[in-house]
Amino acid sequence: MKITIIIKSIMLSIQADLPFKINGGKQMDLSLIQSIAKENDTKIVLLVMDGVGGIPNNDQNQTELEAAFTPHLDKLAEESICGLQLPVGNGITPGSGPGHLGVFGYNPIKYQVGRGVLAAGGINFDLQHGDVAARGNFCTINEEGKVTDRRAGRISTELNQRLCNLLQENVNIPGVEIFVRTVKEHRFLLVFRGKNLSGEIHDTDPQETGKKPYGARVKHDGAKYTAELVDQFLSQSQEILKDEHPANMVLLRGFSQKPKWPSMKSCFKLKSAAIACYPMYRGVSKLIGMDVLETGESIESEFETLKKHWNEYDFFYLHIKKTDSYGEDGNFEAKKKVIEEVDRFIPGLRALNPDVIMVTGDHSTPSKLAIHSWHPVPVMIWSKDCRADPVKQFNETACLTGGLGSRFPAEDLFPIVLANAKRLEKFGA
Amino acid sequence: MKITIIIKSIMLSIQADLPFKINGGKQMDLSLIQSIAKENDTKIVLLVMDGVGGIPNNDQNQTELEAAFTPHLDKLAEESICGLQLPVGNGITPGSGPGHLGVFGYNPIKYQVGRGVLAAGGINFDLQHGDVAARGNFCTINEEGKVTDRRAGRISTELNQRLCNLLQENVNIPGVEIFVRTVKEHRFLLVFRGKNLSGEIHDTDPQETGKKPYGARVKHDGAKYTAELVDQFLSQSQEILKDEHPANMVLLRGFSQKPKWPSMKSCFKLKSAAIACYPMYRGVSKLIGMDVLETGESIESEFETLKKHWNEYDFFYLHIKKTDSYGEDGNFEAKKKVIEEVDRFIPGLRALNPDVIMVTGDHSTPSKLAIHSWHPVPVMIWSKDCRADPVKQFNETACLTGGLGSRFPAEDLFPIVLANAKRLEKFGA
Numbered sequence: 001m002k003i004t005i006i007i008k009s010i011m012l013s014i015q016a017d018l019p020f021k022i023n024g025g026k027q028m029d030l031s032l033i034q035s036i037a038k039e040n041d042t043k044i045v046l047l048v049m050d051g052v053g054g055i056p057n058n059d060q061n062q063t064e065l066e067a068a069f070t071p072h073l074d075k076l077a078e079e080s081i082c083g084l085q086l087p088v089g090n091g092i093t094p095g096s097g098p099g100h101l102g103v104f105g106y107n108p109i110k111y112q113v114g115r116g117v118l119a120a121g122g123i124n125f126d127l128q129h130g131d132v133a134a135r136g137n138f139c140t141i142n143e144e145g146k147v148t149d150r151r152a153g154r155i156s157t158e159l160n161q162r163l164c165n166l167l168q169e170n171v172n173i174p175g176v177e178i179f180v181r182t183v184k185e186h187r188f189l190l191v192f193r194g195k196n197l198s199g200e201i202h203d204t205d206p207q208e209t210g211k212k213p214y215g216a217r218v219k220h221d222g223a224k225y226t227a228e229l230v231d232q233f234l235s236q237s238q239e240i241l242k243d244e245h246p247a248n249m250v251l252l253r254g255f256s257q258k259p260k261w262p263s264m265k266s267c268f269k270l271k272s273a274a275i276a277c278y279p280m281y282r283g284v285s286k287l288i289g290m291d292v293l294e295t296g297e298s299i300e301s302e303f304e305t306l307k308k309h310w311n312e313y314d315f316f317y318l319h320i321k322k323t324d325s326y327g328e329d330g331n332f333e334a335k336k337k338v339i340e341e342v343d344r345f346i347p348g349l350r351a352l353n354p355d356v357i358m359v360t361g362d363h364s365t366p367s368k369l370a371i372h373s374w375h376p377v378p379v380m381i382w383s384k385d386c387r388a389d390p391v392k393q394f395n396e397t398a399c400l401t402g403g404l405g406s407r408f409p410a411e412d413l414f415p416i417v418l419a420n421a422k423r424l425e426k427f428g429a
Numbered sequence: 430m431k432i433t434i435i436i437k438s439i440m441l442s443i444q445a446d447l448p449f450k451i452n453g454g455k456q457m458d459l460s461l462i463q464s465i466a467k468e469n470d471t472k473i474v475l476l477v478m479d480g481v482g483g484i485p486n487n488d489q490n491q492t493e494l495e496a497a498f499t500p501h502l503d504k505l506a507e508e509s510i511c512g513l514q515l516p517v518g519n520g521i522t523p524g525s526g527p528g529h530l531g532v533f534g535y536n537p538i539k540y541q542v543g544r545g546v547l548a549a550g551g552i553n554f555d556l557q558h559g560d561v562a563a564r565g566n567f568c569t570i571n572e573e574g575k576v577t578d579r580r581a582g583r584i585s586t587e588l589n590q591r592l593c594n595l596l597q598e599n600v601n602i603p604g605v606e607i608f609v610r611t612v613k614e615h616r617f618l619l620v621f622r623g624k625n626l627s628g629e630i631h632d633t634d635p636q637e638t639g640k641k642p643y644g645a646r647v648k649h650d651g652a653k654y655t656a657e658l659v660d661q662f663l664s665q666s667q668e669i670l671k672d673e674h675p676a677n678m679v680l681l682r683g684f685s686q687k688p689k690w691p692s693m694k695s696c697f698k699l700k701s702a703a704i705a706c707y708p709m710y711r712g713v714s715k716l717i718g719m720d721v722l723e724t725g726e727s728i729e730s731e732f733e734t735l736k737k738h739w740n741e742y743d744f745f746y747l748h749i750k751k752t753d754s755y756g757e758d759g760n761f762e763a764k765k766k767v768i769e770e771v772d773r774f775i776p777g778l779r780a781l782n783p784d785v786i787m788v789t790g791d792h793s794t795p796s797k798l799a800i801h802s803w804h805p806v807p808v809m810i811w812s813k814d815c816r817a818d819p820v821k822q823f824n825e826t827a828c829l830t831g832g833l834g835s836r837f838p839a840e841d842l843f844p845i846v847l848a849n850a851k852r853l854e855k856f857g858a
Contacts, residue, residue, distance in 0.1 A: 032538065036521075385797065387484045387804050389829060403513075403805075405835050415520025419803035426801055427517055428524035428537065429544035429564075429683055429709075 030106070030267050033415055033424070037269045042355035042421040044270070044315045045306070048103060049342060050096070050281075051324030051365025053084075053377040053396060057332050064323075064332060064367060065378060065395035068339040072346035073394040076357065077380050082391040083404025084376035085413060087363050093374045096324075099362030100284050104317070105268065105414025106261070113287060114199060114256020119189045121286040122279020125181055127258045132197045132226060135254045136180075136188040137205065138163060138247035141238075145212050150205065151186040152247035163247055164188050171236045176229050183279055190233070190252060197257070198223035201230060205251035213251055230255075263289025264315065268418060273312070275305045276319035285317060299338075303345045310352055327365030328372075335367050356420045357382045358413065359394065376407055383420035459535070459696050462844055462853070466698045471784035471850040473699070473744045474735070477532060478771060479525070479710075480753030480794025482513075482806040482825060486761050493752075493761060493796060494807060494824035497768040501775035502823040505786065506809050511820040512833025513805035514842060516792050522803045525753075528791030529713050533746070534697065534843025535690070542716060543628060543685020548618045550715040551708020554610055556687045561626045561655060563684045565609075565617040566634065567592060567676035570667075574641045579634065580615040581676035592676055593617050600665045605658050612708055619662070619681060626686070627652035630659060634680035642680055659684075692718025693744065697847060702741070704734045705748035714746060728767075732774045739781055756794030757801075764796050785849045786811040787842065788823065805836055812849035 054063035087094040087102045088109065097118055098108030116133030127133055138160065140149040155163075160182045167180040176194035183189055200219040206212065216230035230252065241248045264272045266289070274285030274292045282292045291313070295305040299320060306316055320342055326335035349357065360379035363372050378399040380391075389403035400406050404413075418424050483492035516523040516531045517538065526547055527537030545562030556562055567589065569578040584592075589611045596609040605623035612618055629648040635641065645659035659681065670677045693701045695718075703714030703721045711721045720742070724734040728749060735745055749771055755764035778786065789808035792801050807828040809820075818832035829835050833842075847853045 032518075033520075385484055385795070385802075387825065389835075390826065401830070403829055403835050408836075412519040415518065416803070417520070419520035419522065424520060424522060424803070426522045426524050428527040428541060429547060 030262060033105070033418070034262070034267050036425040036427055037267065037418065038423055038425050039269045040421060040423045042314070042423065043310075043352075044356045044417055044421050045349060045354045045358070046103065046315070046317045046417070047320070047342075047349070047357065047359045048100070048317065049320045049323045049339065049359070049361050051327045051363055051372065052339065052361035053364025053366070053373075053375050054327070054335070055364075055366040055368050055373070055375060057366060057368035063396050064327070064335045064339060066397060067332075068336045068343070070339060070343040070394060072343050073359065074392060076346060076350075076359065076382055077394040077398070078392045079386075079388050080380035080382040080391075081386045081389050081404055081416075082378070082380045082394070082399045082402030083408045084396065084399050084402075084406045085360060085379040085404070085408045085410045086376050087410045090407065091374050093372050094363040095372070096280055096362055097284055099410075100281065101288075102410030103358075103360055103362060103413060104264070104288060105411055106288065107411045111259070111261060113259055113284070115254025116189070116199070116256045117254075117258055117287070118280050118283040119183055119187070119254070120191065120258075121283025122281070123181055123183055123189060124292075125179070125189055125191065127191065128193065129258050129260070130193070130195075130197060132192045132199050132255055132257055134190045134252040134256075135183075136190045137251040137253070138186045138188065139213075139249050139251050140246040141213070141249040147206060147209050147211060147213060147249075147251070149246060150207075150209065150251060154185045155247050157182060157184055159247065160185065160188060163241065163244065166240055167237055170240045171233060173229055173232045173236075178233065186247070188250075192226065192229055196225055197229075198226045199255045199257040201227055201255040203251075203253040203255075204230075204234065205253050213249065259287065261288055265289055268315075268414070269423065270315040271313050272315040272317065273309060274317045274319070275302050276317070276321075277302065278319070278321045281319045281321070290317065299341055299345060303348060306349070307352060323361070324365045327367050328370055330367050330370035332367040355383060355422075356417050358417050360413070379404065379408065379413065381413065381416055381420060386420055459691060461856075462534070462847070463691070463696050465854040465856055466696065466847060467852055467854050468698045469850060469852045471743070471852060472739075472781075473785040473846055473850050474778060474783045474787070475532065475744070475746045475846070476749070476771075476778070476786065476788045477529070477746065478749045478752045478768065478788070478790050480756045480792055480801065481768065481790035482793025482795070482802070482804050483756070483764070484793075484795040484797050484802070484804060486795060486797035492825050493756070493764045494768060495826060496761075497765045497772070499768060499772040499823060501772045502788065503821060505775060505779075505788065505811055506823040506827070507821045508815075508817050509809035509811040509820075510815045510818050510833055510845075511807070511809045511823070511828045511831030512837045513825065513828050513831075513835045514789060514808040514833070514837045514839045515805050516839045519836065520803050522801050523792040524801070525709055525791055526713055528839075529710065530717075531839030532787075532789055532791060532842060533693070533717060534840055535717065536840050540688070540690060542688055542713070544683025545618070545628070545685045546683075546687055546716070547709050547712035548612055548616070548683070549620065549687075550712025551710075552610060552612055552618060553711075553721075554608070554618055554620065556620065557622065558687050558689070559622070559624075559626060561621045561628045561684055561686055563619045563681040564612075565619045566680040566682070567615045567617065568642075568678050568680050569675040570642070570678040576635060576638050576640060576642060576678075576680070578675060579636075579638060579680060583614045584676050586611060586613055588676065589614065589617060592670065592673065595669055596666055599669045600662060602658055602661045602665075607662065615676070617679075621655065621658055625654055626658075627655045628684045628686040630656055630684040632680075632682040632684075633659075633663065634682050642678065688716065690717055694718055697744075697843070698852065699744040700742050701744040701746065702738060703746045703748070704731050705746070705750075706731065707748070707750045710748045710750070719746065728770055728774065732777060735778070736781060752790070753794045756796050757799055759796050759799035761796040784812055784851075785846050787846050789842070808833065808837065808842065810842065810845055810849060815849055
């Protein structure tokens with residue numbers, strides 16, 4: 001135990017040294033940027049096309065971005081500094097949380113968050129410090145207790161609501177308050193509130209069919225009490241759901257507790273807003289203090305929301321989900337079409353007269369692989385003083401020769417965005 | 430002992446993780462270079478054109494370097510390894526101190542120095558460890574005590590000398606020795622010498638007119654005693670200067686103490702000399718143990734000084750100030766002309782037969798912005814063995830595709846310079 005503590009303190013001191021050593025020696029930690037960030041009346045838009053990066057996957061050996069007709073994104077690229085960014089690191093395939101934290105300027109290895117916490121943020125659940133949150137799936141198990149469908153046939157949100165109410169009303173575990181809340185389709189949020197809870201518990205989801213769900217396995221001994229509570233929840237839920245079909249069991253993932261992170265306001269002096277229709281992205285935005293704006297599910301609705309709130313914020317994060325969804329479906333054409341749809345909103349975005357625009361993704365989701373991947377993601381930063389490079393198209397091949405380089409660390413993008421927005425003081429005399 | 434071993438192995442594994450984060454992955458600290466630096470009879474010239482980097486600002490969408498006629502710099506680029514360097518970090522606009530320390534091979538975040546200390550070095554004031562130095566401005570205040578001109582109309586150096594003498598003779602603070610020394614025009618140096626002094630005091634300069642100067646505000650409680658001394662200095666100065674015009678008050682900035690830094694001799698085994706006509710650059714050079722050579726204010730005089738002392742040193746830093754001055758004036762044509770003037774001295778420099786030449790700036794000062802900026806700075810390193818890249822011009826666009834890359838950390842340049850000068854031993858067996 002003592003050894004663990006010593007090691008942790010050394011790890012922290014090493015992390016504290018990192019700023020000198022990172023990214024060409026240039027990675028700054030948030031405290032340095034925080035010390036020089038200043039207010040201004042400039043406006044910044046970050047457009048994230050989820051999973052936009054690809055690898056060649058059509059008969060012309062093109063990526064989705066290369067195949068798409070994107071005259072407005074290409075025009076923006078011509079006036080921007082471009083490159084390919086690494087969300088987390090070389091060879092690392094990012095989840096959506098780290099992928100976003102990087103482009104928000106937060107080191108995604110230092111700032112890690114569990115899926116449970118993200119799910120809570122996504123449905124505006126008021127998670128307290130000390131709570132333990134987990135992402136739940138309703139699933140189907142057979143008579144032997146083995147999982148036959150990890151998503152219970154993607155049940156309707158309405159059915160999900162009835163099942164959540166059933167669990168909420170009937171699960172009873174002394175000493176702890178429990179919240180079961182619908183997210184969407186088969187997904188729900190589970191929160192334990194009480195004393196001495198820990199998020200150090202492994203997923204119960206076996207990740208494949210034909211296996212039984214796991215019980216609550218601890219990562220550290222300090223989580224034993226919480227694991228007992230989770231096991232009680234699992235056994236009671238199985239009993240309560242036993243006559244339901246197809247959703248007769250639950251799988252739990254991403255046990256976690258709300259982290260205490262610095263906000264975008266405190267780090268960057270930005271009044272910031274998120275425009276995202278999917279819960280997870282709303283969740284991660286809230287963790288760093290963004291206001292989450294009400295918006296519809298269409299891309300058009302998201303850009304309308306941007307326009308509607310234009311005068312209220314310094315920084316807008318606008319999230320496009322469908323590039324990733326179609327990428328994960330392996331649907332090259334549909335992903336390409338989403339990119340083309342986004343392209344048609346670029347003139348309207350520019351008409352708002354932002355001072356800085358950054359366009360990128362949180363990771364690549366090549367339709368060829370139908371899953372998140374490790375490939376660097378095209379990025380461009382536009383402002384009237386950005387010192388545009390010769391890149392004239394926004395895609396993987398063209399951005400290779402951009403001024404940001406071909407493997408630019410995502411978390412270093414934000415200081416450049418702030419500099420272009422004239423929101424950083426000079427460093428040193 | 431066992432614990433130590435465990436910890437060390439963890440530290441190594443964490444250090445091994447660093448490359449994730451490093452752009453080029455290979456930033457060394459000074460101790461490593463120090464351990465392999467060796468003497469040789471090779472000669473190195475570092476030519477720093479202050480603020481040389483720009484952004485497009487003429488009707489051909491060119492930077493100052495791109496517009497300038499620079500046949501000799503371009504010829505040198507053709508035979509050099511080129512790139513763009515980041516003085517401090519992505520998005521960071523460097524002051525002149527950090528901008529120089531980086532190209533001297535010192536990490537500018539680790540080696541921070543106050544303006545007071547730089548000012549002392551600049552006028553050859555023999556600052557002692559424990560002294561507190563501040564940069565002073567003579568300013569004008571009105572009857573209400575509010576600043577109406579932060580530079581008192583840029584009074585003459587002669588008037589400055591009279592006022593400094595007045596303060597030197599009449600300010601009297603028990604327990605501390607005070608030095609008031611003319612720098613140039615409205616600028617002076619203030620030094621407190623005594624026991625238990627601290628430099629942790631905020632600027633008294635309100636940075637804008639219409640406000641009263643601040644009193645001495647401490648950054649830490651340990652500076653309270655020094656702050657009392659500073660407040661006494663301020664009130665006595667105001668009384669002594671009350672009938673002067675326009676310089677009837679003082680503003681103090683950059684309170685700081687002389688740092689204990691390793692010298693260029695101890696780090697790199699270089700006997701080094703600075704050729705710079707502006708005080709600040711002479712100051713920063715002295716902090717790392719360079720000899721500061723007497724020189725005139727013209728570029729011609731600086732190159733003559735180089736020739737005159739050619740046999741006496743291993744390393745020469747030659748500083749051109751006017752590229753920055755005209756950049757800050759927003760004068761594109763004048764900045765371009767200074768670059769062209771420097772170009773004409775390149776054949777003479779090469780005729781001295783140096784082994785290594787590095788040409789760069791300490792930061793960008795685009796005339797379009799008329800202020801220091803965050804944009805990477807063109808750099809080239811020439812030696813007969815440098816492995817020249819295909820870049821054939823010395824400017825922002827051409828250097829983008831150079832062998833050093835488009836965002837090379839400034840403090841990593843110096844090891845390459847030393848290697849080209851055959852002044853580094855092999856690392857490892």
